[in-house]
Amino acid sequence: MFSLEAISKTYSGSTRKAVDSLDLAIGDGEIFGFLGPNGAGKTTTIRILTGVIAPDTGRVSIDDIDLGKEALAAKARCGSVPDNPELWNRLKAREYLDFIGDVYGVATAERRRRIAELAGRFAIDDVLGASIGTFSRGMKQKLCVVGSLLHDPHNWILDEPMVGLDPQASFDLKELMRERATAGGCVFFSTHVLEVAEKLCDRIGVISGGRLLFTGSLEDLRALRAGAKEAGEAVRGESLERLFLDLVENGAS
Amino acid sequence: MRAFPALVALDLRATFGWKPLGEYKGLRDWLKLAGAVLLGILLVGDIGFVFVSSALTQYQALKGQGLEGLLLLNGAIMASVAVFFLGFIMILSGWSLSPQETQLFTLPLGDRELLGAKFAVTFLSQAAIGLFLFGTSLAVFGISEAPPPLWWVVGLAVALALPLYALALAWLVLVPLMSVARFIRSRNGILLVSGLVGAGFAVAFNLYVQNSMARLSDPAWILANYAGPGSVLNLMGSTWPPTLFAWKALSAAAAGRWPEALAIGLGLLAGGLATSALAVLLLGGLWKKSVVAFGEGRLRRLEAGTTKAFIERHFRRGPRGLALFLREWRLMNREPRFFLNGPFIVVLMPLILAVMYVAQRDNLSQLQGLFVGPEGRRNAFLAAMSLGAFLGSSTSVAATALSRDAKALPALLALPVSGFAYMMAKLSHALAWAFAGALIGAVSLGLFAGLDAVNIVGAIFASLAFSALANLVGLWIDTAHPRLAWDNPMAALKQNPNSVFVILGSIAALAGLDWLGVALRIGTGGLAALIGGGCGLAFALGLAAYSRFAERKLSVIEPR
Numbered sequence: 001m002f003s004l005e006a007i008s009k010t011y012s013g014s015t016r017k018a019v020d021s022l023d024l025a026i027g028d029g030e031i032f033g034f035l036g037p038n039g040a041g042k043t044t045t046i047r048i049l050t051g052v053i054a055p056d057t058g059r060v061s062i063d064d065i066d067l068g069k070e071a072l073a074a075k076a077r078c079g080s081v082p083d084n085p086e087l088w089n090r091l092k093a094r095e096y097l098d099f100i101g102d103v104y105g106v107a108t109a110e111r112r113r114r115i116a117e118l119a120g121r122f123a124i125d126d127v128l129g130a131s132i133g134t135f136s137r138g139m140k141q142k143l144c145v146v147g148s149l150l151h152d153p154h155n156w157i158l159d160e161p162m163v164g165l166d167p168q169a170s171f172d173l174k175e176l177m178r179e180r181a182t183a184g185g186c187v188f189f190s191t192h193v194l195e196v197a198e199k200l201c202d203r204i205g206v207i208s209g210g211r212l213l214f215t216g217s218l219e220d221l222r223a224l225r226a227g228a229k230e231a232g233e234a235v236r237g238e239s240l241e242r243l244f245l246d247l248v249e250n251g252a253s
Numbered sequence: 254m255r256a257f258p259a260l261v262a263l264d265l266r267a268t269f270g271w272k273p274l275g276e277y278k279g280l281r282d283w284l285k286l287a288g289a290v291l292l293g294i295l296l297v298g299d300i301g302f303v304f305v306s307s308a309l310t311q312y313q314a315l316k317g318q319g320l321e322g323l324l325l326l327n328g329a330i331m332a333s334v335a336v337f338f339l340g341f342i343m344i345l346s347g348w349s350l351s352p353q354e355t356q357l358f359t360l361p362l363g364d365r366e367l368l369g370a371k372f373a374v375t376f377l378s379q380a381a382i383g384l385f386l387f388g389t390s391l392a393v394f395g396i397s398e399a400p401p402p403l404w405w406v407v408g409l410a411v412a413l414a415l416p417l418y419a420l421a422l423a424w425l426v427l428v429p430l431m432s433v434a435r436f437i438r439s440r441n442g443i444l445l446v447s448g449l450v451g452a453g454f455a456v457a458f459n460l461y462v463q464n465s466m467a468r469l470s471d472p473a474w475i476l477a478n479y480a481g482p483g484s485v486l487n488l489m490g491s492t493w494p495p496t497l498f499a500w501k502a503l504s505a506a507a508a509g510r511w512p513e514a515l516a517i518g519l520g521l522l523a524g525g526l527a528t529s530a531l532a533v534l535l536l537g538g539l540w541k542k543s544v545v546a547f548g549e550g551r552l553r554r555l556e557a558g559t560t561k562a563f564i565e566r567h568f569r570r571g572p573r574g575l576a577l578f579l580r581e582w583r584l585m586n587r588e589p590r591f592f593l594n595g596p597f598i599v600v601l602m603p604l605i606l607a608v609m610y611v612a613q614r615d616n617l618s619q620l621q622g623l624f625v626g627p628e629g630r631r632n633a634f635l636a637a638m639s640l641g642a643f644l645g646s647s648t649s650v651a652a653t654a655l656s657r658d659a660k661a662l663p664a665l666l667a668l669p670v671s672g673f674a675y676m677m678a679k680l681s682h683a684l685a686w687a688f689a690g691a692l693i694g695a696v697s698l699g700l701f702a703g704l705d706a707v708n709i710v711g712a713i714f715a716s717l718a719f720s721a722l723a724n725l726v727g728l729w730i731d732t733a734h735p736r737l738a739w740d741n742p743m744a745a746l747k748q749n750p751n752s753v754f755v756i757l758g759s760i761a762a763l764a765g766l767d768w769l770g771v772a773l774r775i776g777t778g779g780l781a782a783l784i785g786g787g788c789g790l791a792f793a794l795g796l797a798a799y800s801r802f803a804e805r806k807l808s809v810i811e812p813r
Contacts, residue, residue: 011811050667053811071808075669087661090587091580094567101568102576103668108569116564125560128567130553 007058033201079148085140089133104151260370328390365537417525577678633702644690645720651683652727662812672807687720711781
């Protein structure tokens, strides 16, 4: 369960707000898709949510734990997949997973069980002894996914998780996201692939220019745009892609 | 070739973190540049002093035999050899298919254009080294002999020409080698080869210089090694003709034979440019193929049915602090570009000193006279402590700690790890190398100087305390001013001013401590207590303050 209240962030050396007065609440058992054009503020929001950067104003809480005040406890409740998996090329896959396991304090038996299960599911169990530098981008992405779930976190945050994955892995990841939400977990992910968001998400959020333009279900978005059409605005269709483009171009109305 | 200047600028930026002057905006940018220039001047002055002294000694010894002109042949050989080996290491350490390289290969750019830009970048950096080495001989000869002004012009043309030949040779050796040798086509292979070549070159170069210095007072040795058809210089000059031509051009210029001097000097420069162009033309395609082949990873898969046993064998819970330490240790020491330019000094420097000892045994034995008696023991203690402290504080591990992790910060900061614990893993890594450096330095020089076991232990203690403090200062500086934007890892380490600042600062502080140690006239026990205790106390107090600083800084840092 995440809550972001009145979050704003301006990077040092910039005068433009990367995120502007953002309010967002995501409940348990929910898959939330975060959409927006390039430079909209998606990664900045995710970095604030994962505690990588601090917001200038506002409050973030994870499972009712204030991230600003109890950062380590809040972070321990999350697993996150960063947007760039090219990080650990000098480590072997097993060393990376053991590192993540030690950081989250995962017990030996639990660690072995989860690695066997998750690495097998994503078909990387036979390369656990290999150097990450020899992995393809997709394999690195799968490894990050496995690492992010090693401690069985209640909340799962993924930044562009489908990039580089083959169709089977992409399918497996979507299945896993649904399983975790069904089991009561909270899944938050950003994506450019609108079809994924359309089919997978319980709710979506659309951000542009640092401002959250919309949150709700696809039906809510359709209703919103239908209202806009009645008010005389140009609405080009019913697909999420069309609705998204309309929303980003015209803003919330 | 319209894209060529842009490619050179791009490679310079990626390799050295260089940016055009137009991009320096605020006062902070200019202050940083001024600081870097100042440090550069200090460094060049430092090394220049050593080389000018060496050239002066050679000049005086050769002048006595009427062979002063051979100083220039010696300088040309030294510059060519140094540029070849240093260029070799630089080219080798950058041999990889980085994402930037991959993207360049997709653009409509010719293989030769791409290799030409690489060649130009290696030339710009190595020519500076060649110019510096050859320039010291030129300067000593030119100032002492006062040749006509045009002699200097010929000297400059020759100095610029020599690196062209040496680098063309380095590329001509490396490209075919990297195309056929599968062994070298791995990161670890590169680590091994670069390390061995680097250590071998440094040791051989040092052996040559030390040997020459030790025997310059012997006229028979000078005649055997500098003059005559069978001399070492003549042999090396004949093996690598550009050096012989360089010497002939300058000799002709000094004698006022201008047509001959200009023909040879400018011919040498034109020949160097032609040789370089030919190397690029010949090697372009082969180079690209070998770089692409280098990027082909060999994924090691487990045997079918062994996964379960593998997981049982390898995965077990460990302490969080150790996990952070091991991550730090592996990521730095397995990366050749980091290891060779960082902790490797702890291995390399003692090797160079050992060679120095072997080559100059007679002269150095006289030095041992300085270590006799109570004052001598104090000198020995200070020397052993200083060498240990220098090795322990010049590994660049701490002073580049956060900069090296710039790309991984978004992932690391999302983990439930306090900023202090994360930075302590980095300090522990630096201290592990500091301990090795302090031990090797203090013990080796302590034994040479005849210190007893108790004093050696005291020197280790003092040098370790100094190194710990220097590493903490380095860590603090890099935490306060990390270099977070870079494309090439070298920009995070070798071209990181934080590292240069700590190394030069340590040298200055050690010089100050040595002066103080001699001035205070206290015994070695007192010195161990004073330096070790003082640095240890400063380290403990600094660490307490740093813990708050690191937490605060990492909570507001903005990864790129």
